[in-house]
Amino acid sequence: MSAHHHERTPRGARFDQSADVLVVGAGPAGSTAATYLARAGLDVLVLEKAEFPREKVCGDGLTPRAVKQLIDLGVDTRPEAGWLHNKGLRVVGGGTSVELPWPELTSFPPYGLVRPRRDFDEMLADHAVAAGARIAYRTAVTGALTDERTGRVVGVEARGPEREPVTYRAQLVIACDGVGARTALSRGIAKRDDRPLGVAVRRYYTSPRSTDDFLETHLEVSDGSRLLPGYGWVFGMGDGTANVGLGILSQSNAGSGNYRTMLRDWCASMPPEWGFTEENAVNDIGGAALPMGFNRTPVYADGLLLVGDAGGMVNSFNGEGIAYAMQSAALAAATVVQALARPEGPARERALQGYPAAVRAELASYYRLGNRFAHALRHPWLVRTTARYGLPRRRLMAFLLKLLANLHDDRDGDASDRLFEVLLRLTPALSEAPPSATRSHRHAKPSVAGRDAA
Template sequence: MSGGDDVTSSGQTDRRRAGDDAQVIVVGAGPAGATMAAYLARAGVDVLMLEKSTFPREKVCGDGLTPRGVKQLIDLGIDTSEEAGWLHNKGLRVLGGGVTMELDWPQLATFPPYGVVRPRQDFDQLLADHAVRAGARMLQNTTVTGAVVEDRTGRVTGVRAKTGPERTQVAYRAPLVIACDGVSARLALSVGIDKRDDRPMGVAVRRYYRSPRTNDDYLESHLELWDRSDPGEPRLLPGYGWLFPVGDGTVNAGLGILSTSKAYGRTDYRALMKTWLAGTPEEWGFREENAVGKIQGAALPMGFNRTPHYQAGLLLVGDAGGMVNPFNGEGIAYAMESAKLAADCVIHALARPTAASREQALRHYPVAVRQALGGYYRMGGIFSKLIGNPLVMRVATRYGMPIEPLMRRFVLKLLAGLYDPKDGDVMDRLITTATRLTPSA
């Protein structure tokens, strides 16, 4: 990050070296990358965003955002109104232990009182286009294969990539590189940052179905997933099934399983989903003849399962840094939230006059995400281990679900990360205190 200093039209100091392609390279144009690029571009930083696919493109996801995700969209300046194409929902319908309960999103100062659904095929392009309008440059069909590391200093000074229809091998250089390349984490792996085995992982599968439930006012979560592959010994799995209305005539149906179960990696998840959906009422439409596309799956990196989040010119953001919530498998909100924190550190670093001072600002990023989410994620890790025990899962579902005040005032807030840390009610204060007392290492 040394070299000649010029000042851009916005007043942002440009510290790139001769031959650099940008001040900052962002790898990946999903929610983390597009959010990062938008905030940097607004601050006058010259950002080059590299996306391996070509928009529009699909992603395996539930397509639903809780109010925590909606807040990030609003902060970014995205119109989240229904007129702008977002399907709003009132809350979460939970089924388990023979109980069905509709839990409205809590009324909070920190988060809006509604969630939204929008297919990732449309959602990701909307965010990427937003970043481009803010001033970011984007190259599509460009697959980053690894980091360029300076021999003398060990710093990441760019990336290697294959681009275009001919898959031409190229290198792009910049003083800072932001890894928003998802669960594959190719950049992190290329510099020796491996996955942590002491943190939970998840796997999710989903499929779209034509269904009359396409305009439901609630996201729906089924807490009892039974593996009946062995008829003599059905197993209750740690995870949940979801039915998220999309509003276009279809419903996104899927399920997620945690690595804390003995069944993780040993279960045919696609068969499990078909078995689960076969048990739903036929009039809902979740049958093979109403299916749209294939069942697709993806891994969910949870609870900061890849660290350090900053190392020698490389920042890990979103799924690349294991930012998925261990409580509920939500990733988009936390990808955008970590991108906002990272962008703030990068903007301040680029404004500083010395290399030592810039490095100090960059090293604050892992501190910032740890302060924001570390204790909460560690609690989520403990939760995931507990429900990995079928007995604990069965007791929690059978005896916890019927207690509506507990579910409405505490469990929903905890699992969805929806609480006011400063001016909330007694349950908010309880969750806030617990996250502060829980070690975040």
């Protein structure tokens, strides 16, 4: 279907443009979904509110789980292609530090990566365009468009580059619009309060810590009086700067200003030779929420799929979101390709229910475990005990790394992989929305199935 012509629907509404599938947002979730959809021969149009390249507040760190997604997508991850490679995670706490190499696994590569999101997101968006997707930049979606007769999502409303109102039509809409989740909110799909929410802040500093072949995390972060549930990071960017930040499980009594102060104070407690000072700061402190553990459900209802941060898919063990944005995007794209090959109606709908089912199969047990972990982290003794007694025990820490970064082999793994599997099995899977909730939209309360999960 071609762009730039006006169409009329049976209901008489005018559409400025149409596509088979609309993707809202060109972050890692949106560009990944668009790439797979375009490769399958679908006409996919991505609507992105920003002009690229653009900054995205992030730690810029990728674990082997994210690297696997990049490799699946056909992205060149060699150092020659502009990536800074790392070998593992350095964990600092309790007066010691331990370097934990990424595990040797069948399912994941043995290296992680660092790349500024400014580059990373542009590269992925270009990858989607090279695969045949179209992207409209400076186009901000204001809400989903609902067919009043059927209650289904049939497109989106947006504002174009000159702030002019524009409408787009498609058979399906994939919301990849990040933590703000404008599209889902316009359908009344609200954030769940029974799932953990984190907050993260970061800043770049010119620093001798710029080159490091380990991602470094610090377990003990305090606000001056008490230990906080979260961690600090120092990720060398390889360009003379380091990305320094804090990720903390959200406390109701701390506003974003407090988190900025916490980061400043934490930087001041670091060795002076690292240079995390105001003079060396490259930018202002930026922060955003980390929507964790499926905190927005249902992830599919009435023609709208939620992917990545829009579906609250950040890992509550470690605050990592890029790998899961890409993984859920791949699952959503595969589902959509199958669905659109079926006639409209119940058969197609059945295929679309495959998306929540696939997300559940791949992630629900782990996320449920993570949500429990996030809950337990609120007890400072746990962090203290881990730092003091856990860090010196390498085998325990190697297992914790697998657990925290969700890296294990589910077949033919070693003893720690089997222990990981046992933990997953002991944690009954979270359930997503029951089918009945998928018919409701606006004003409807999202499902609370699996409410006990967090």
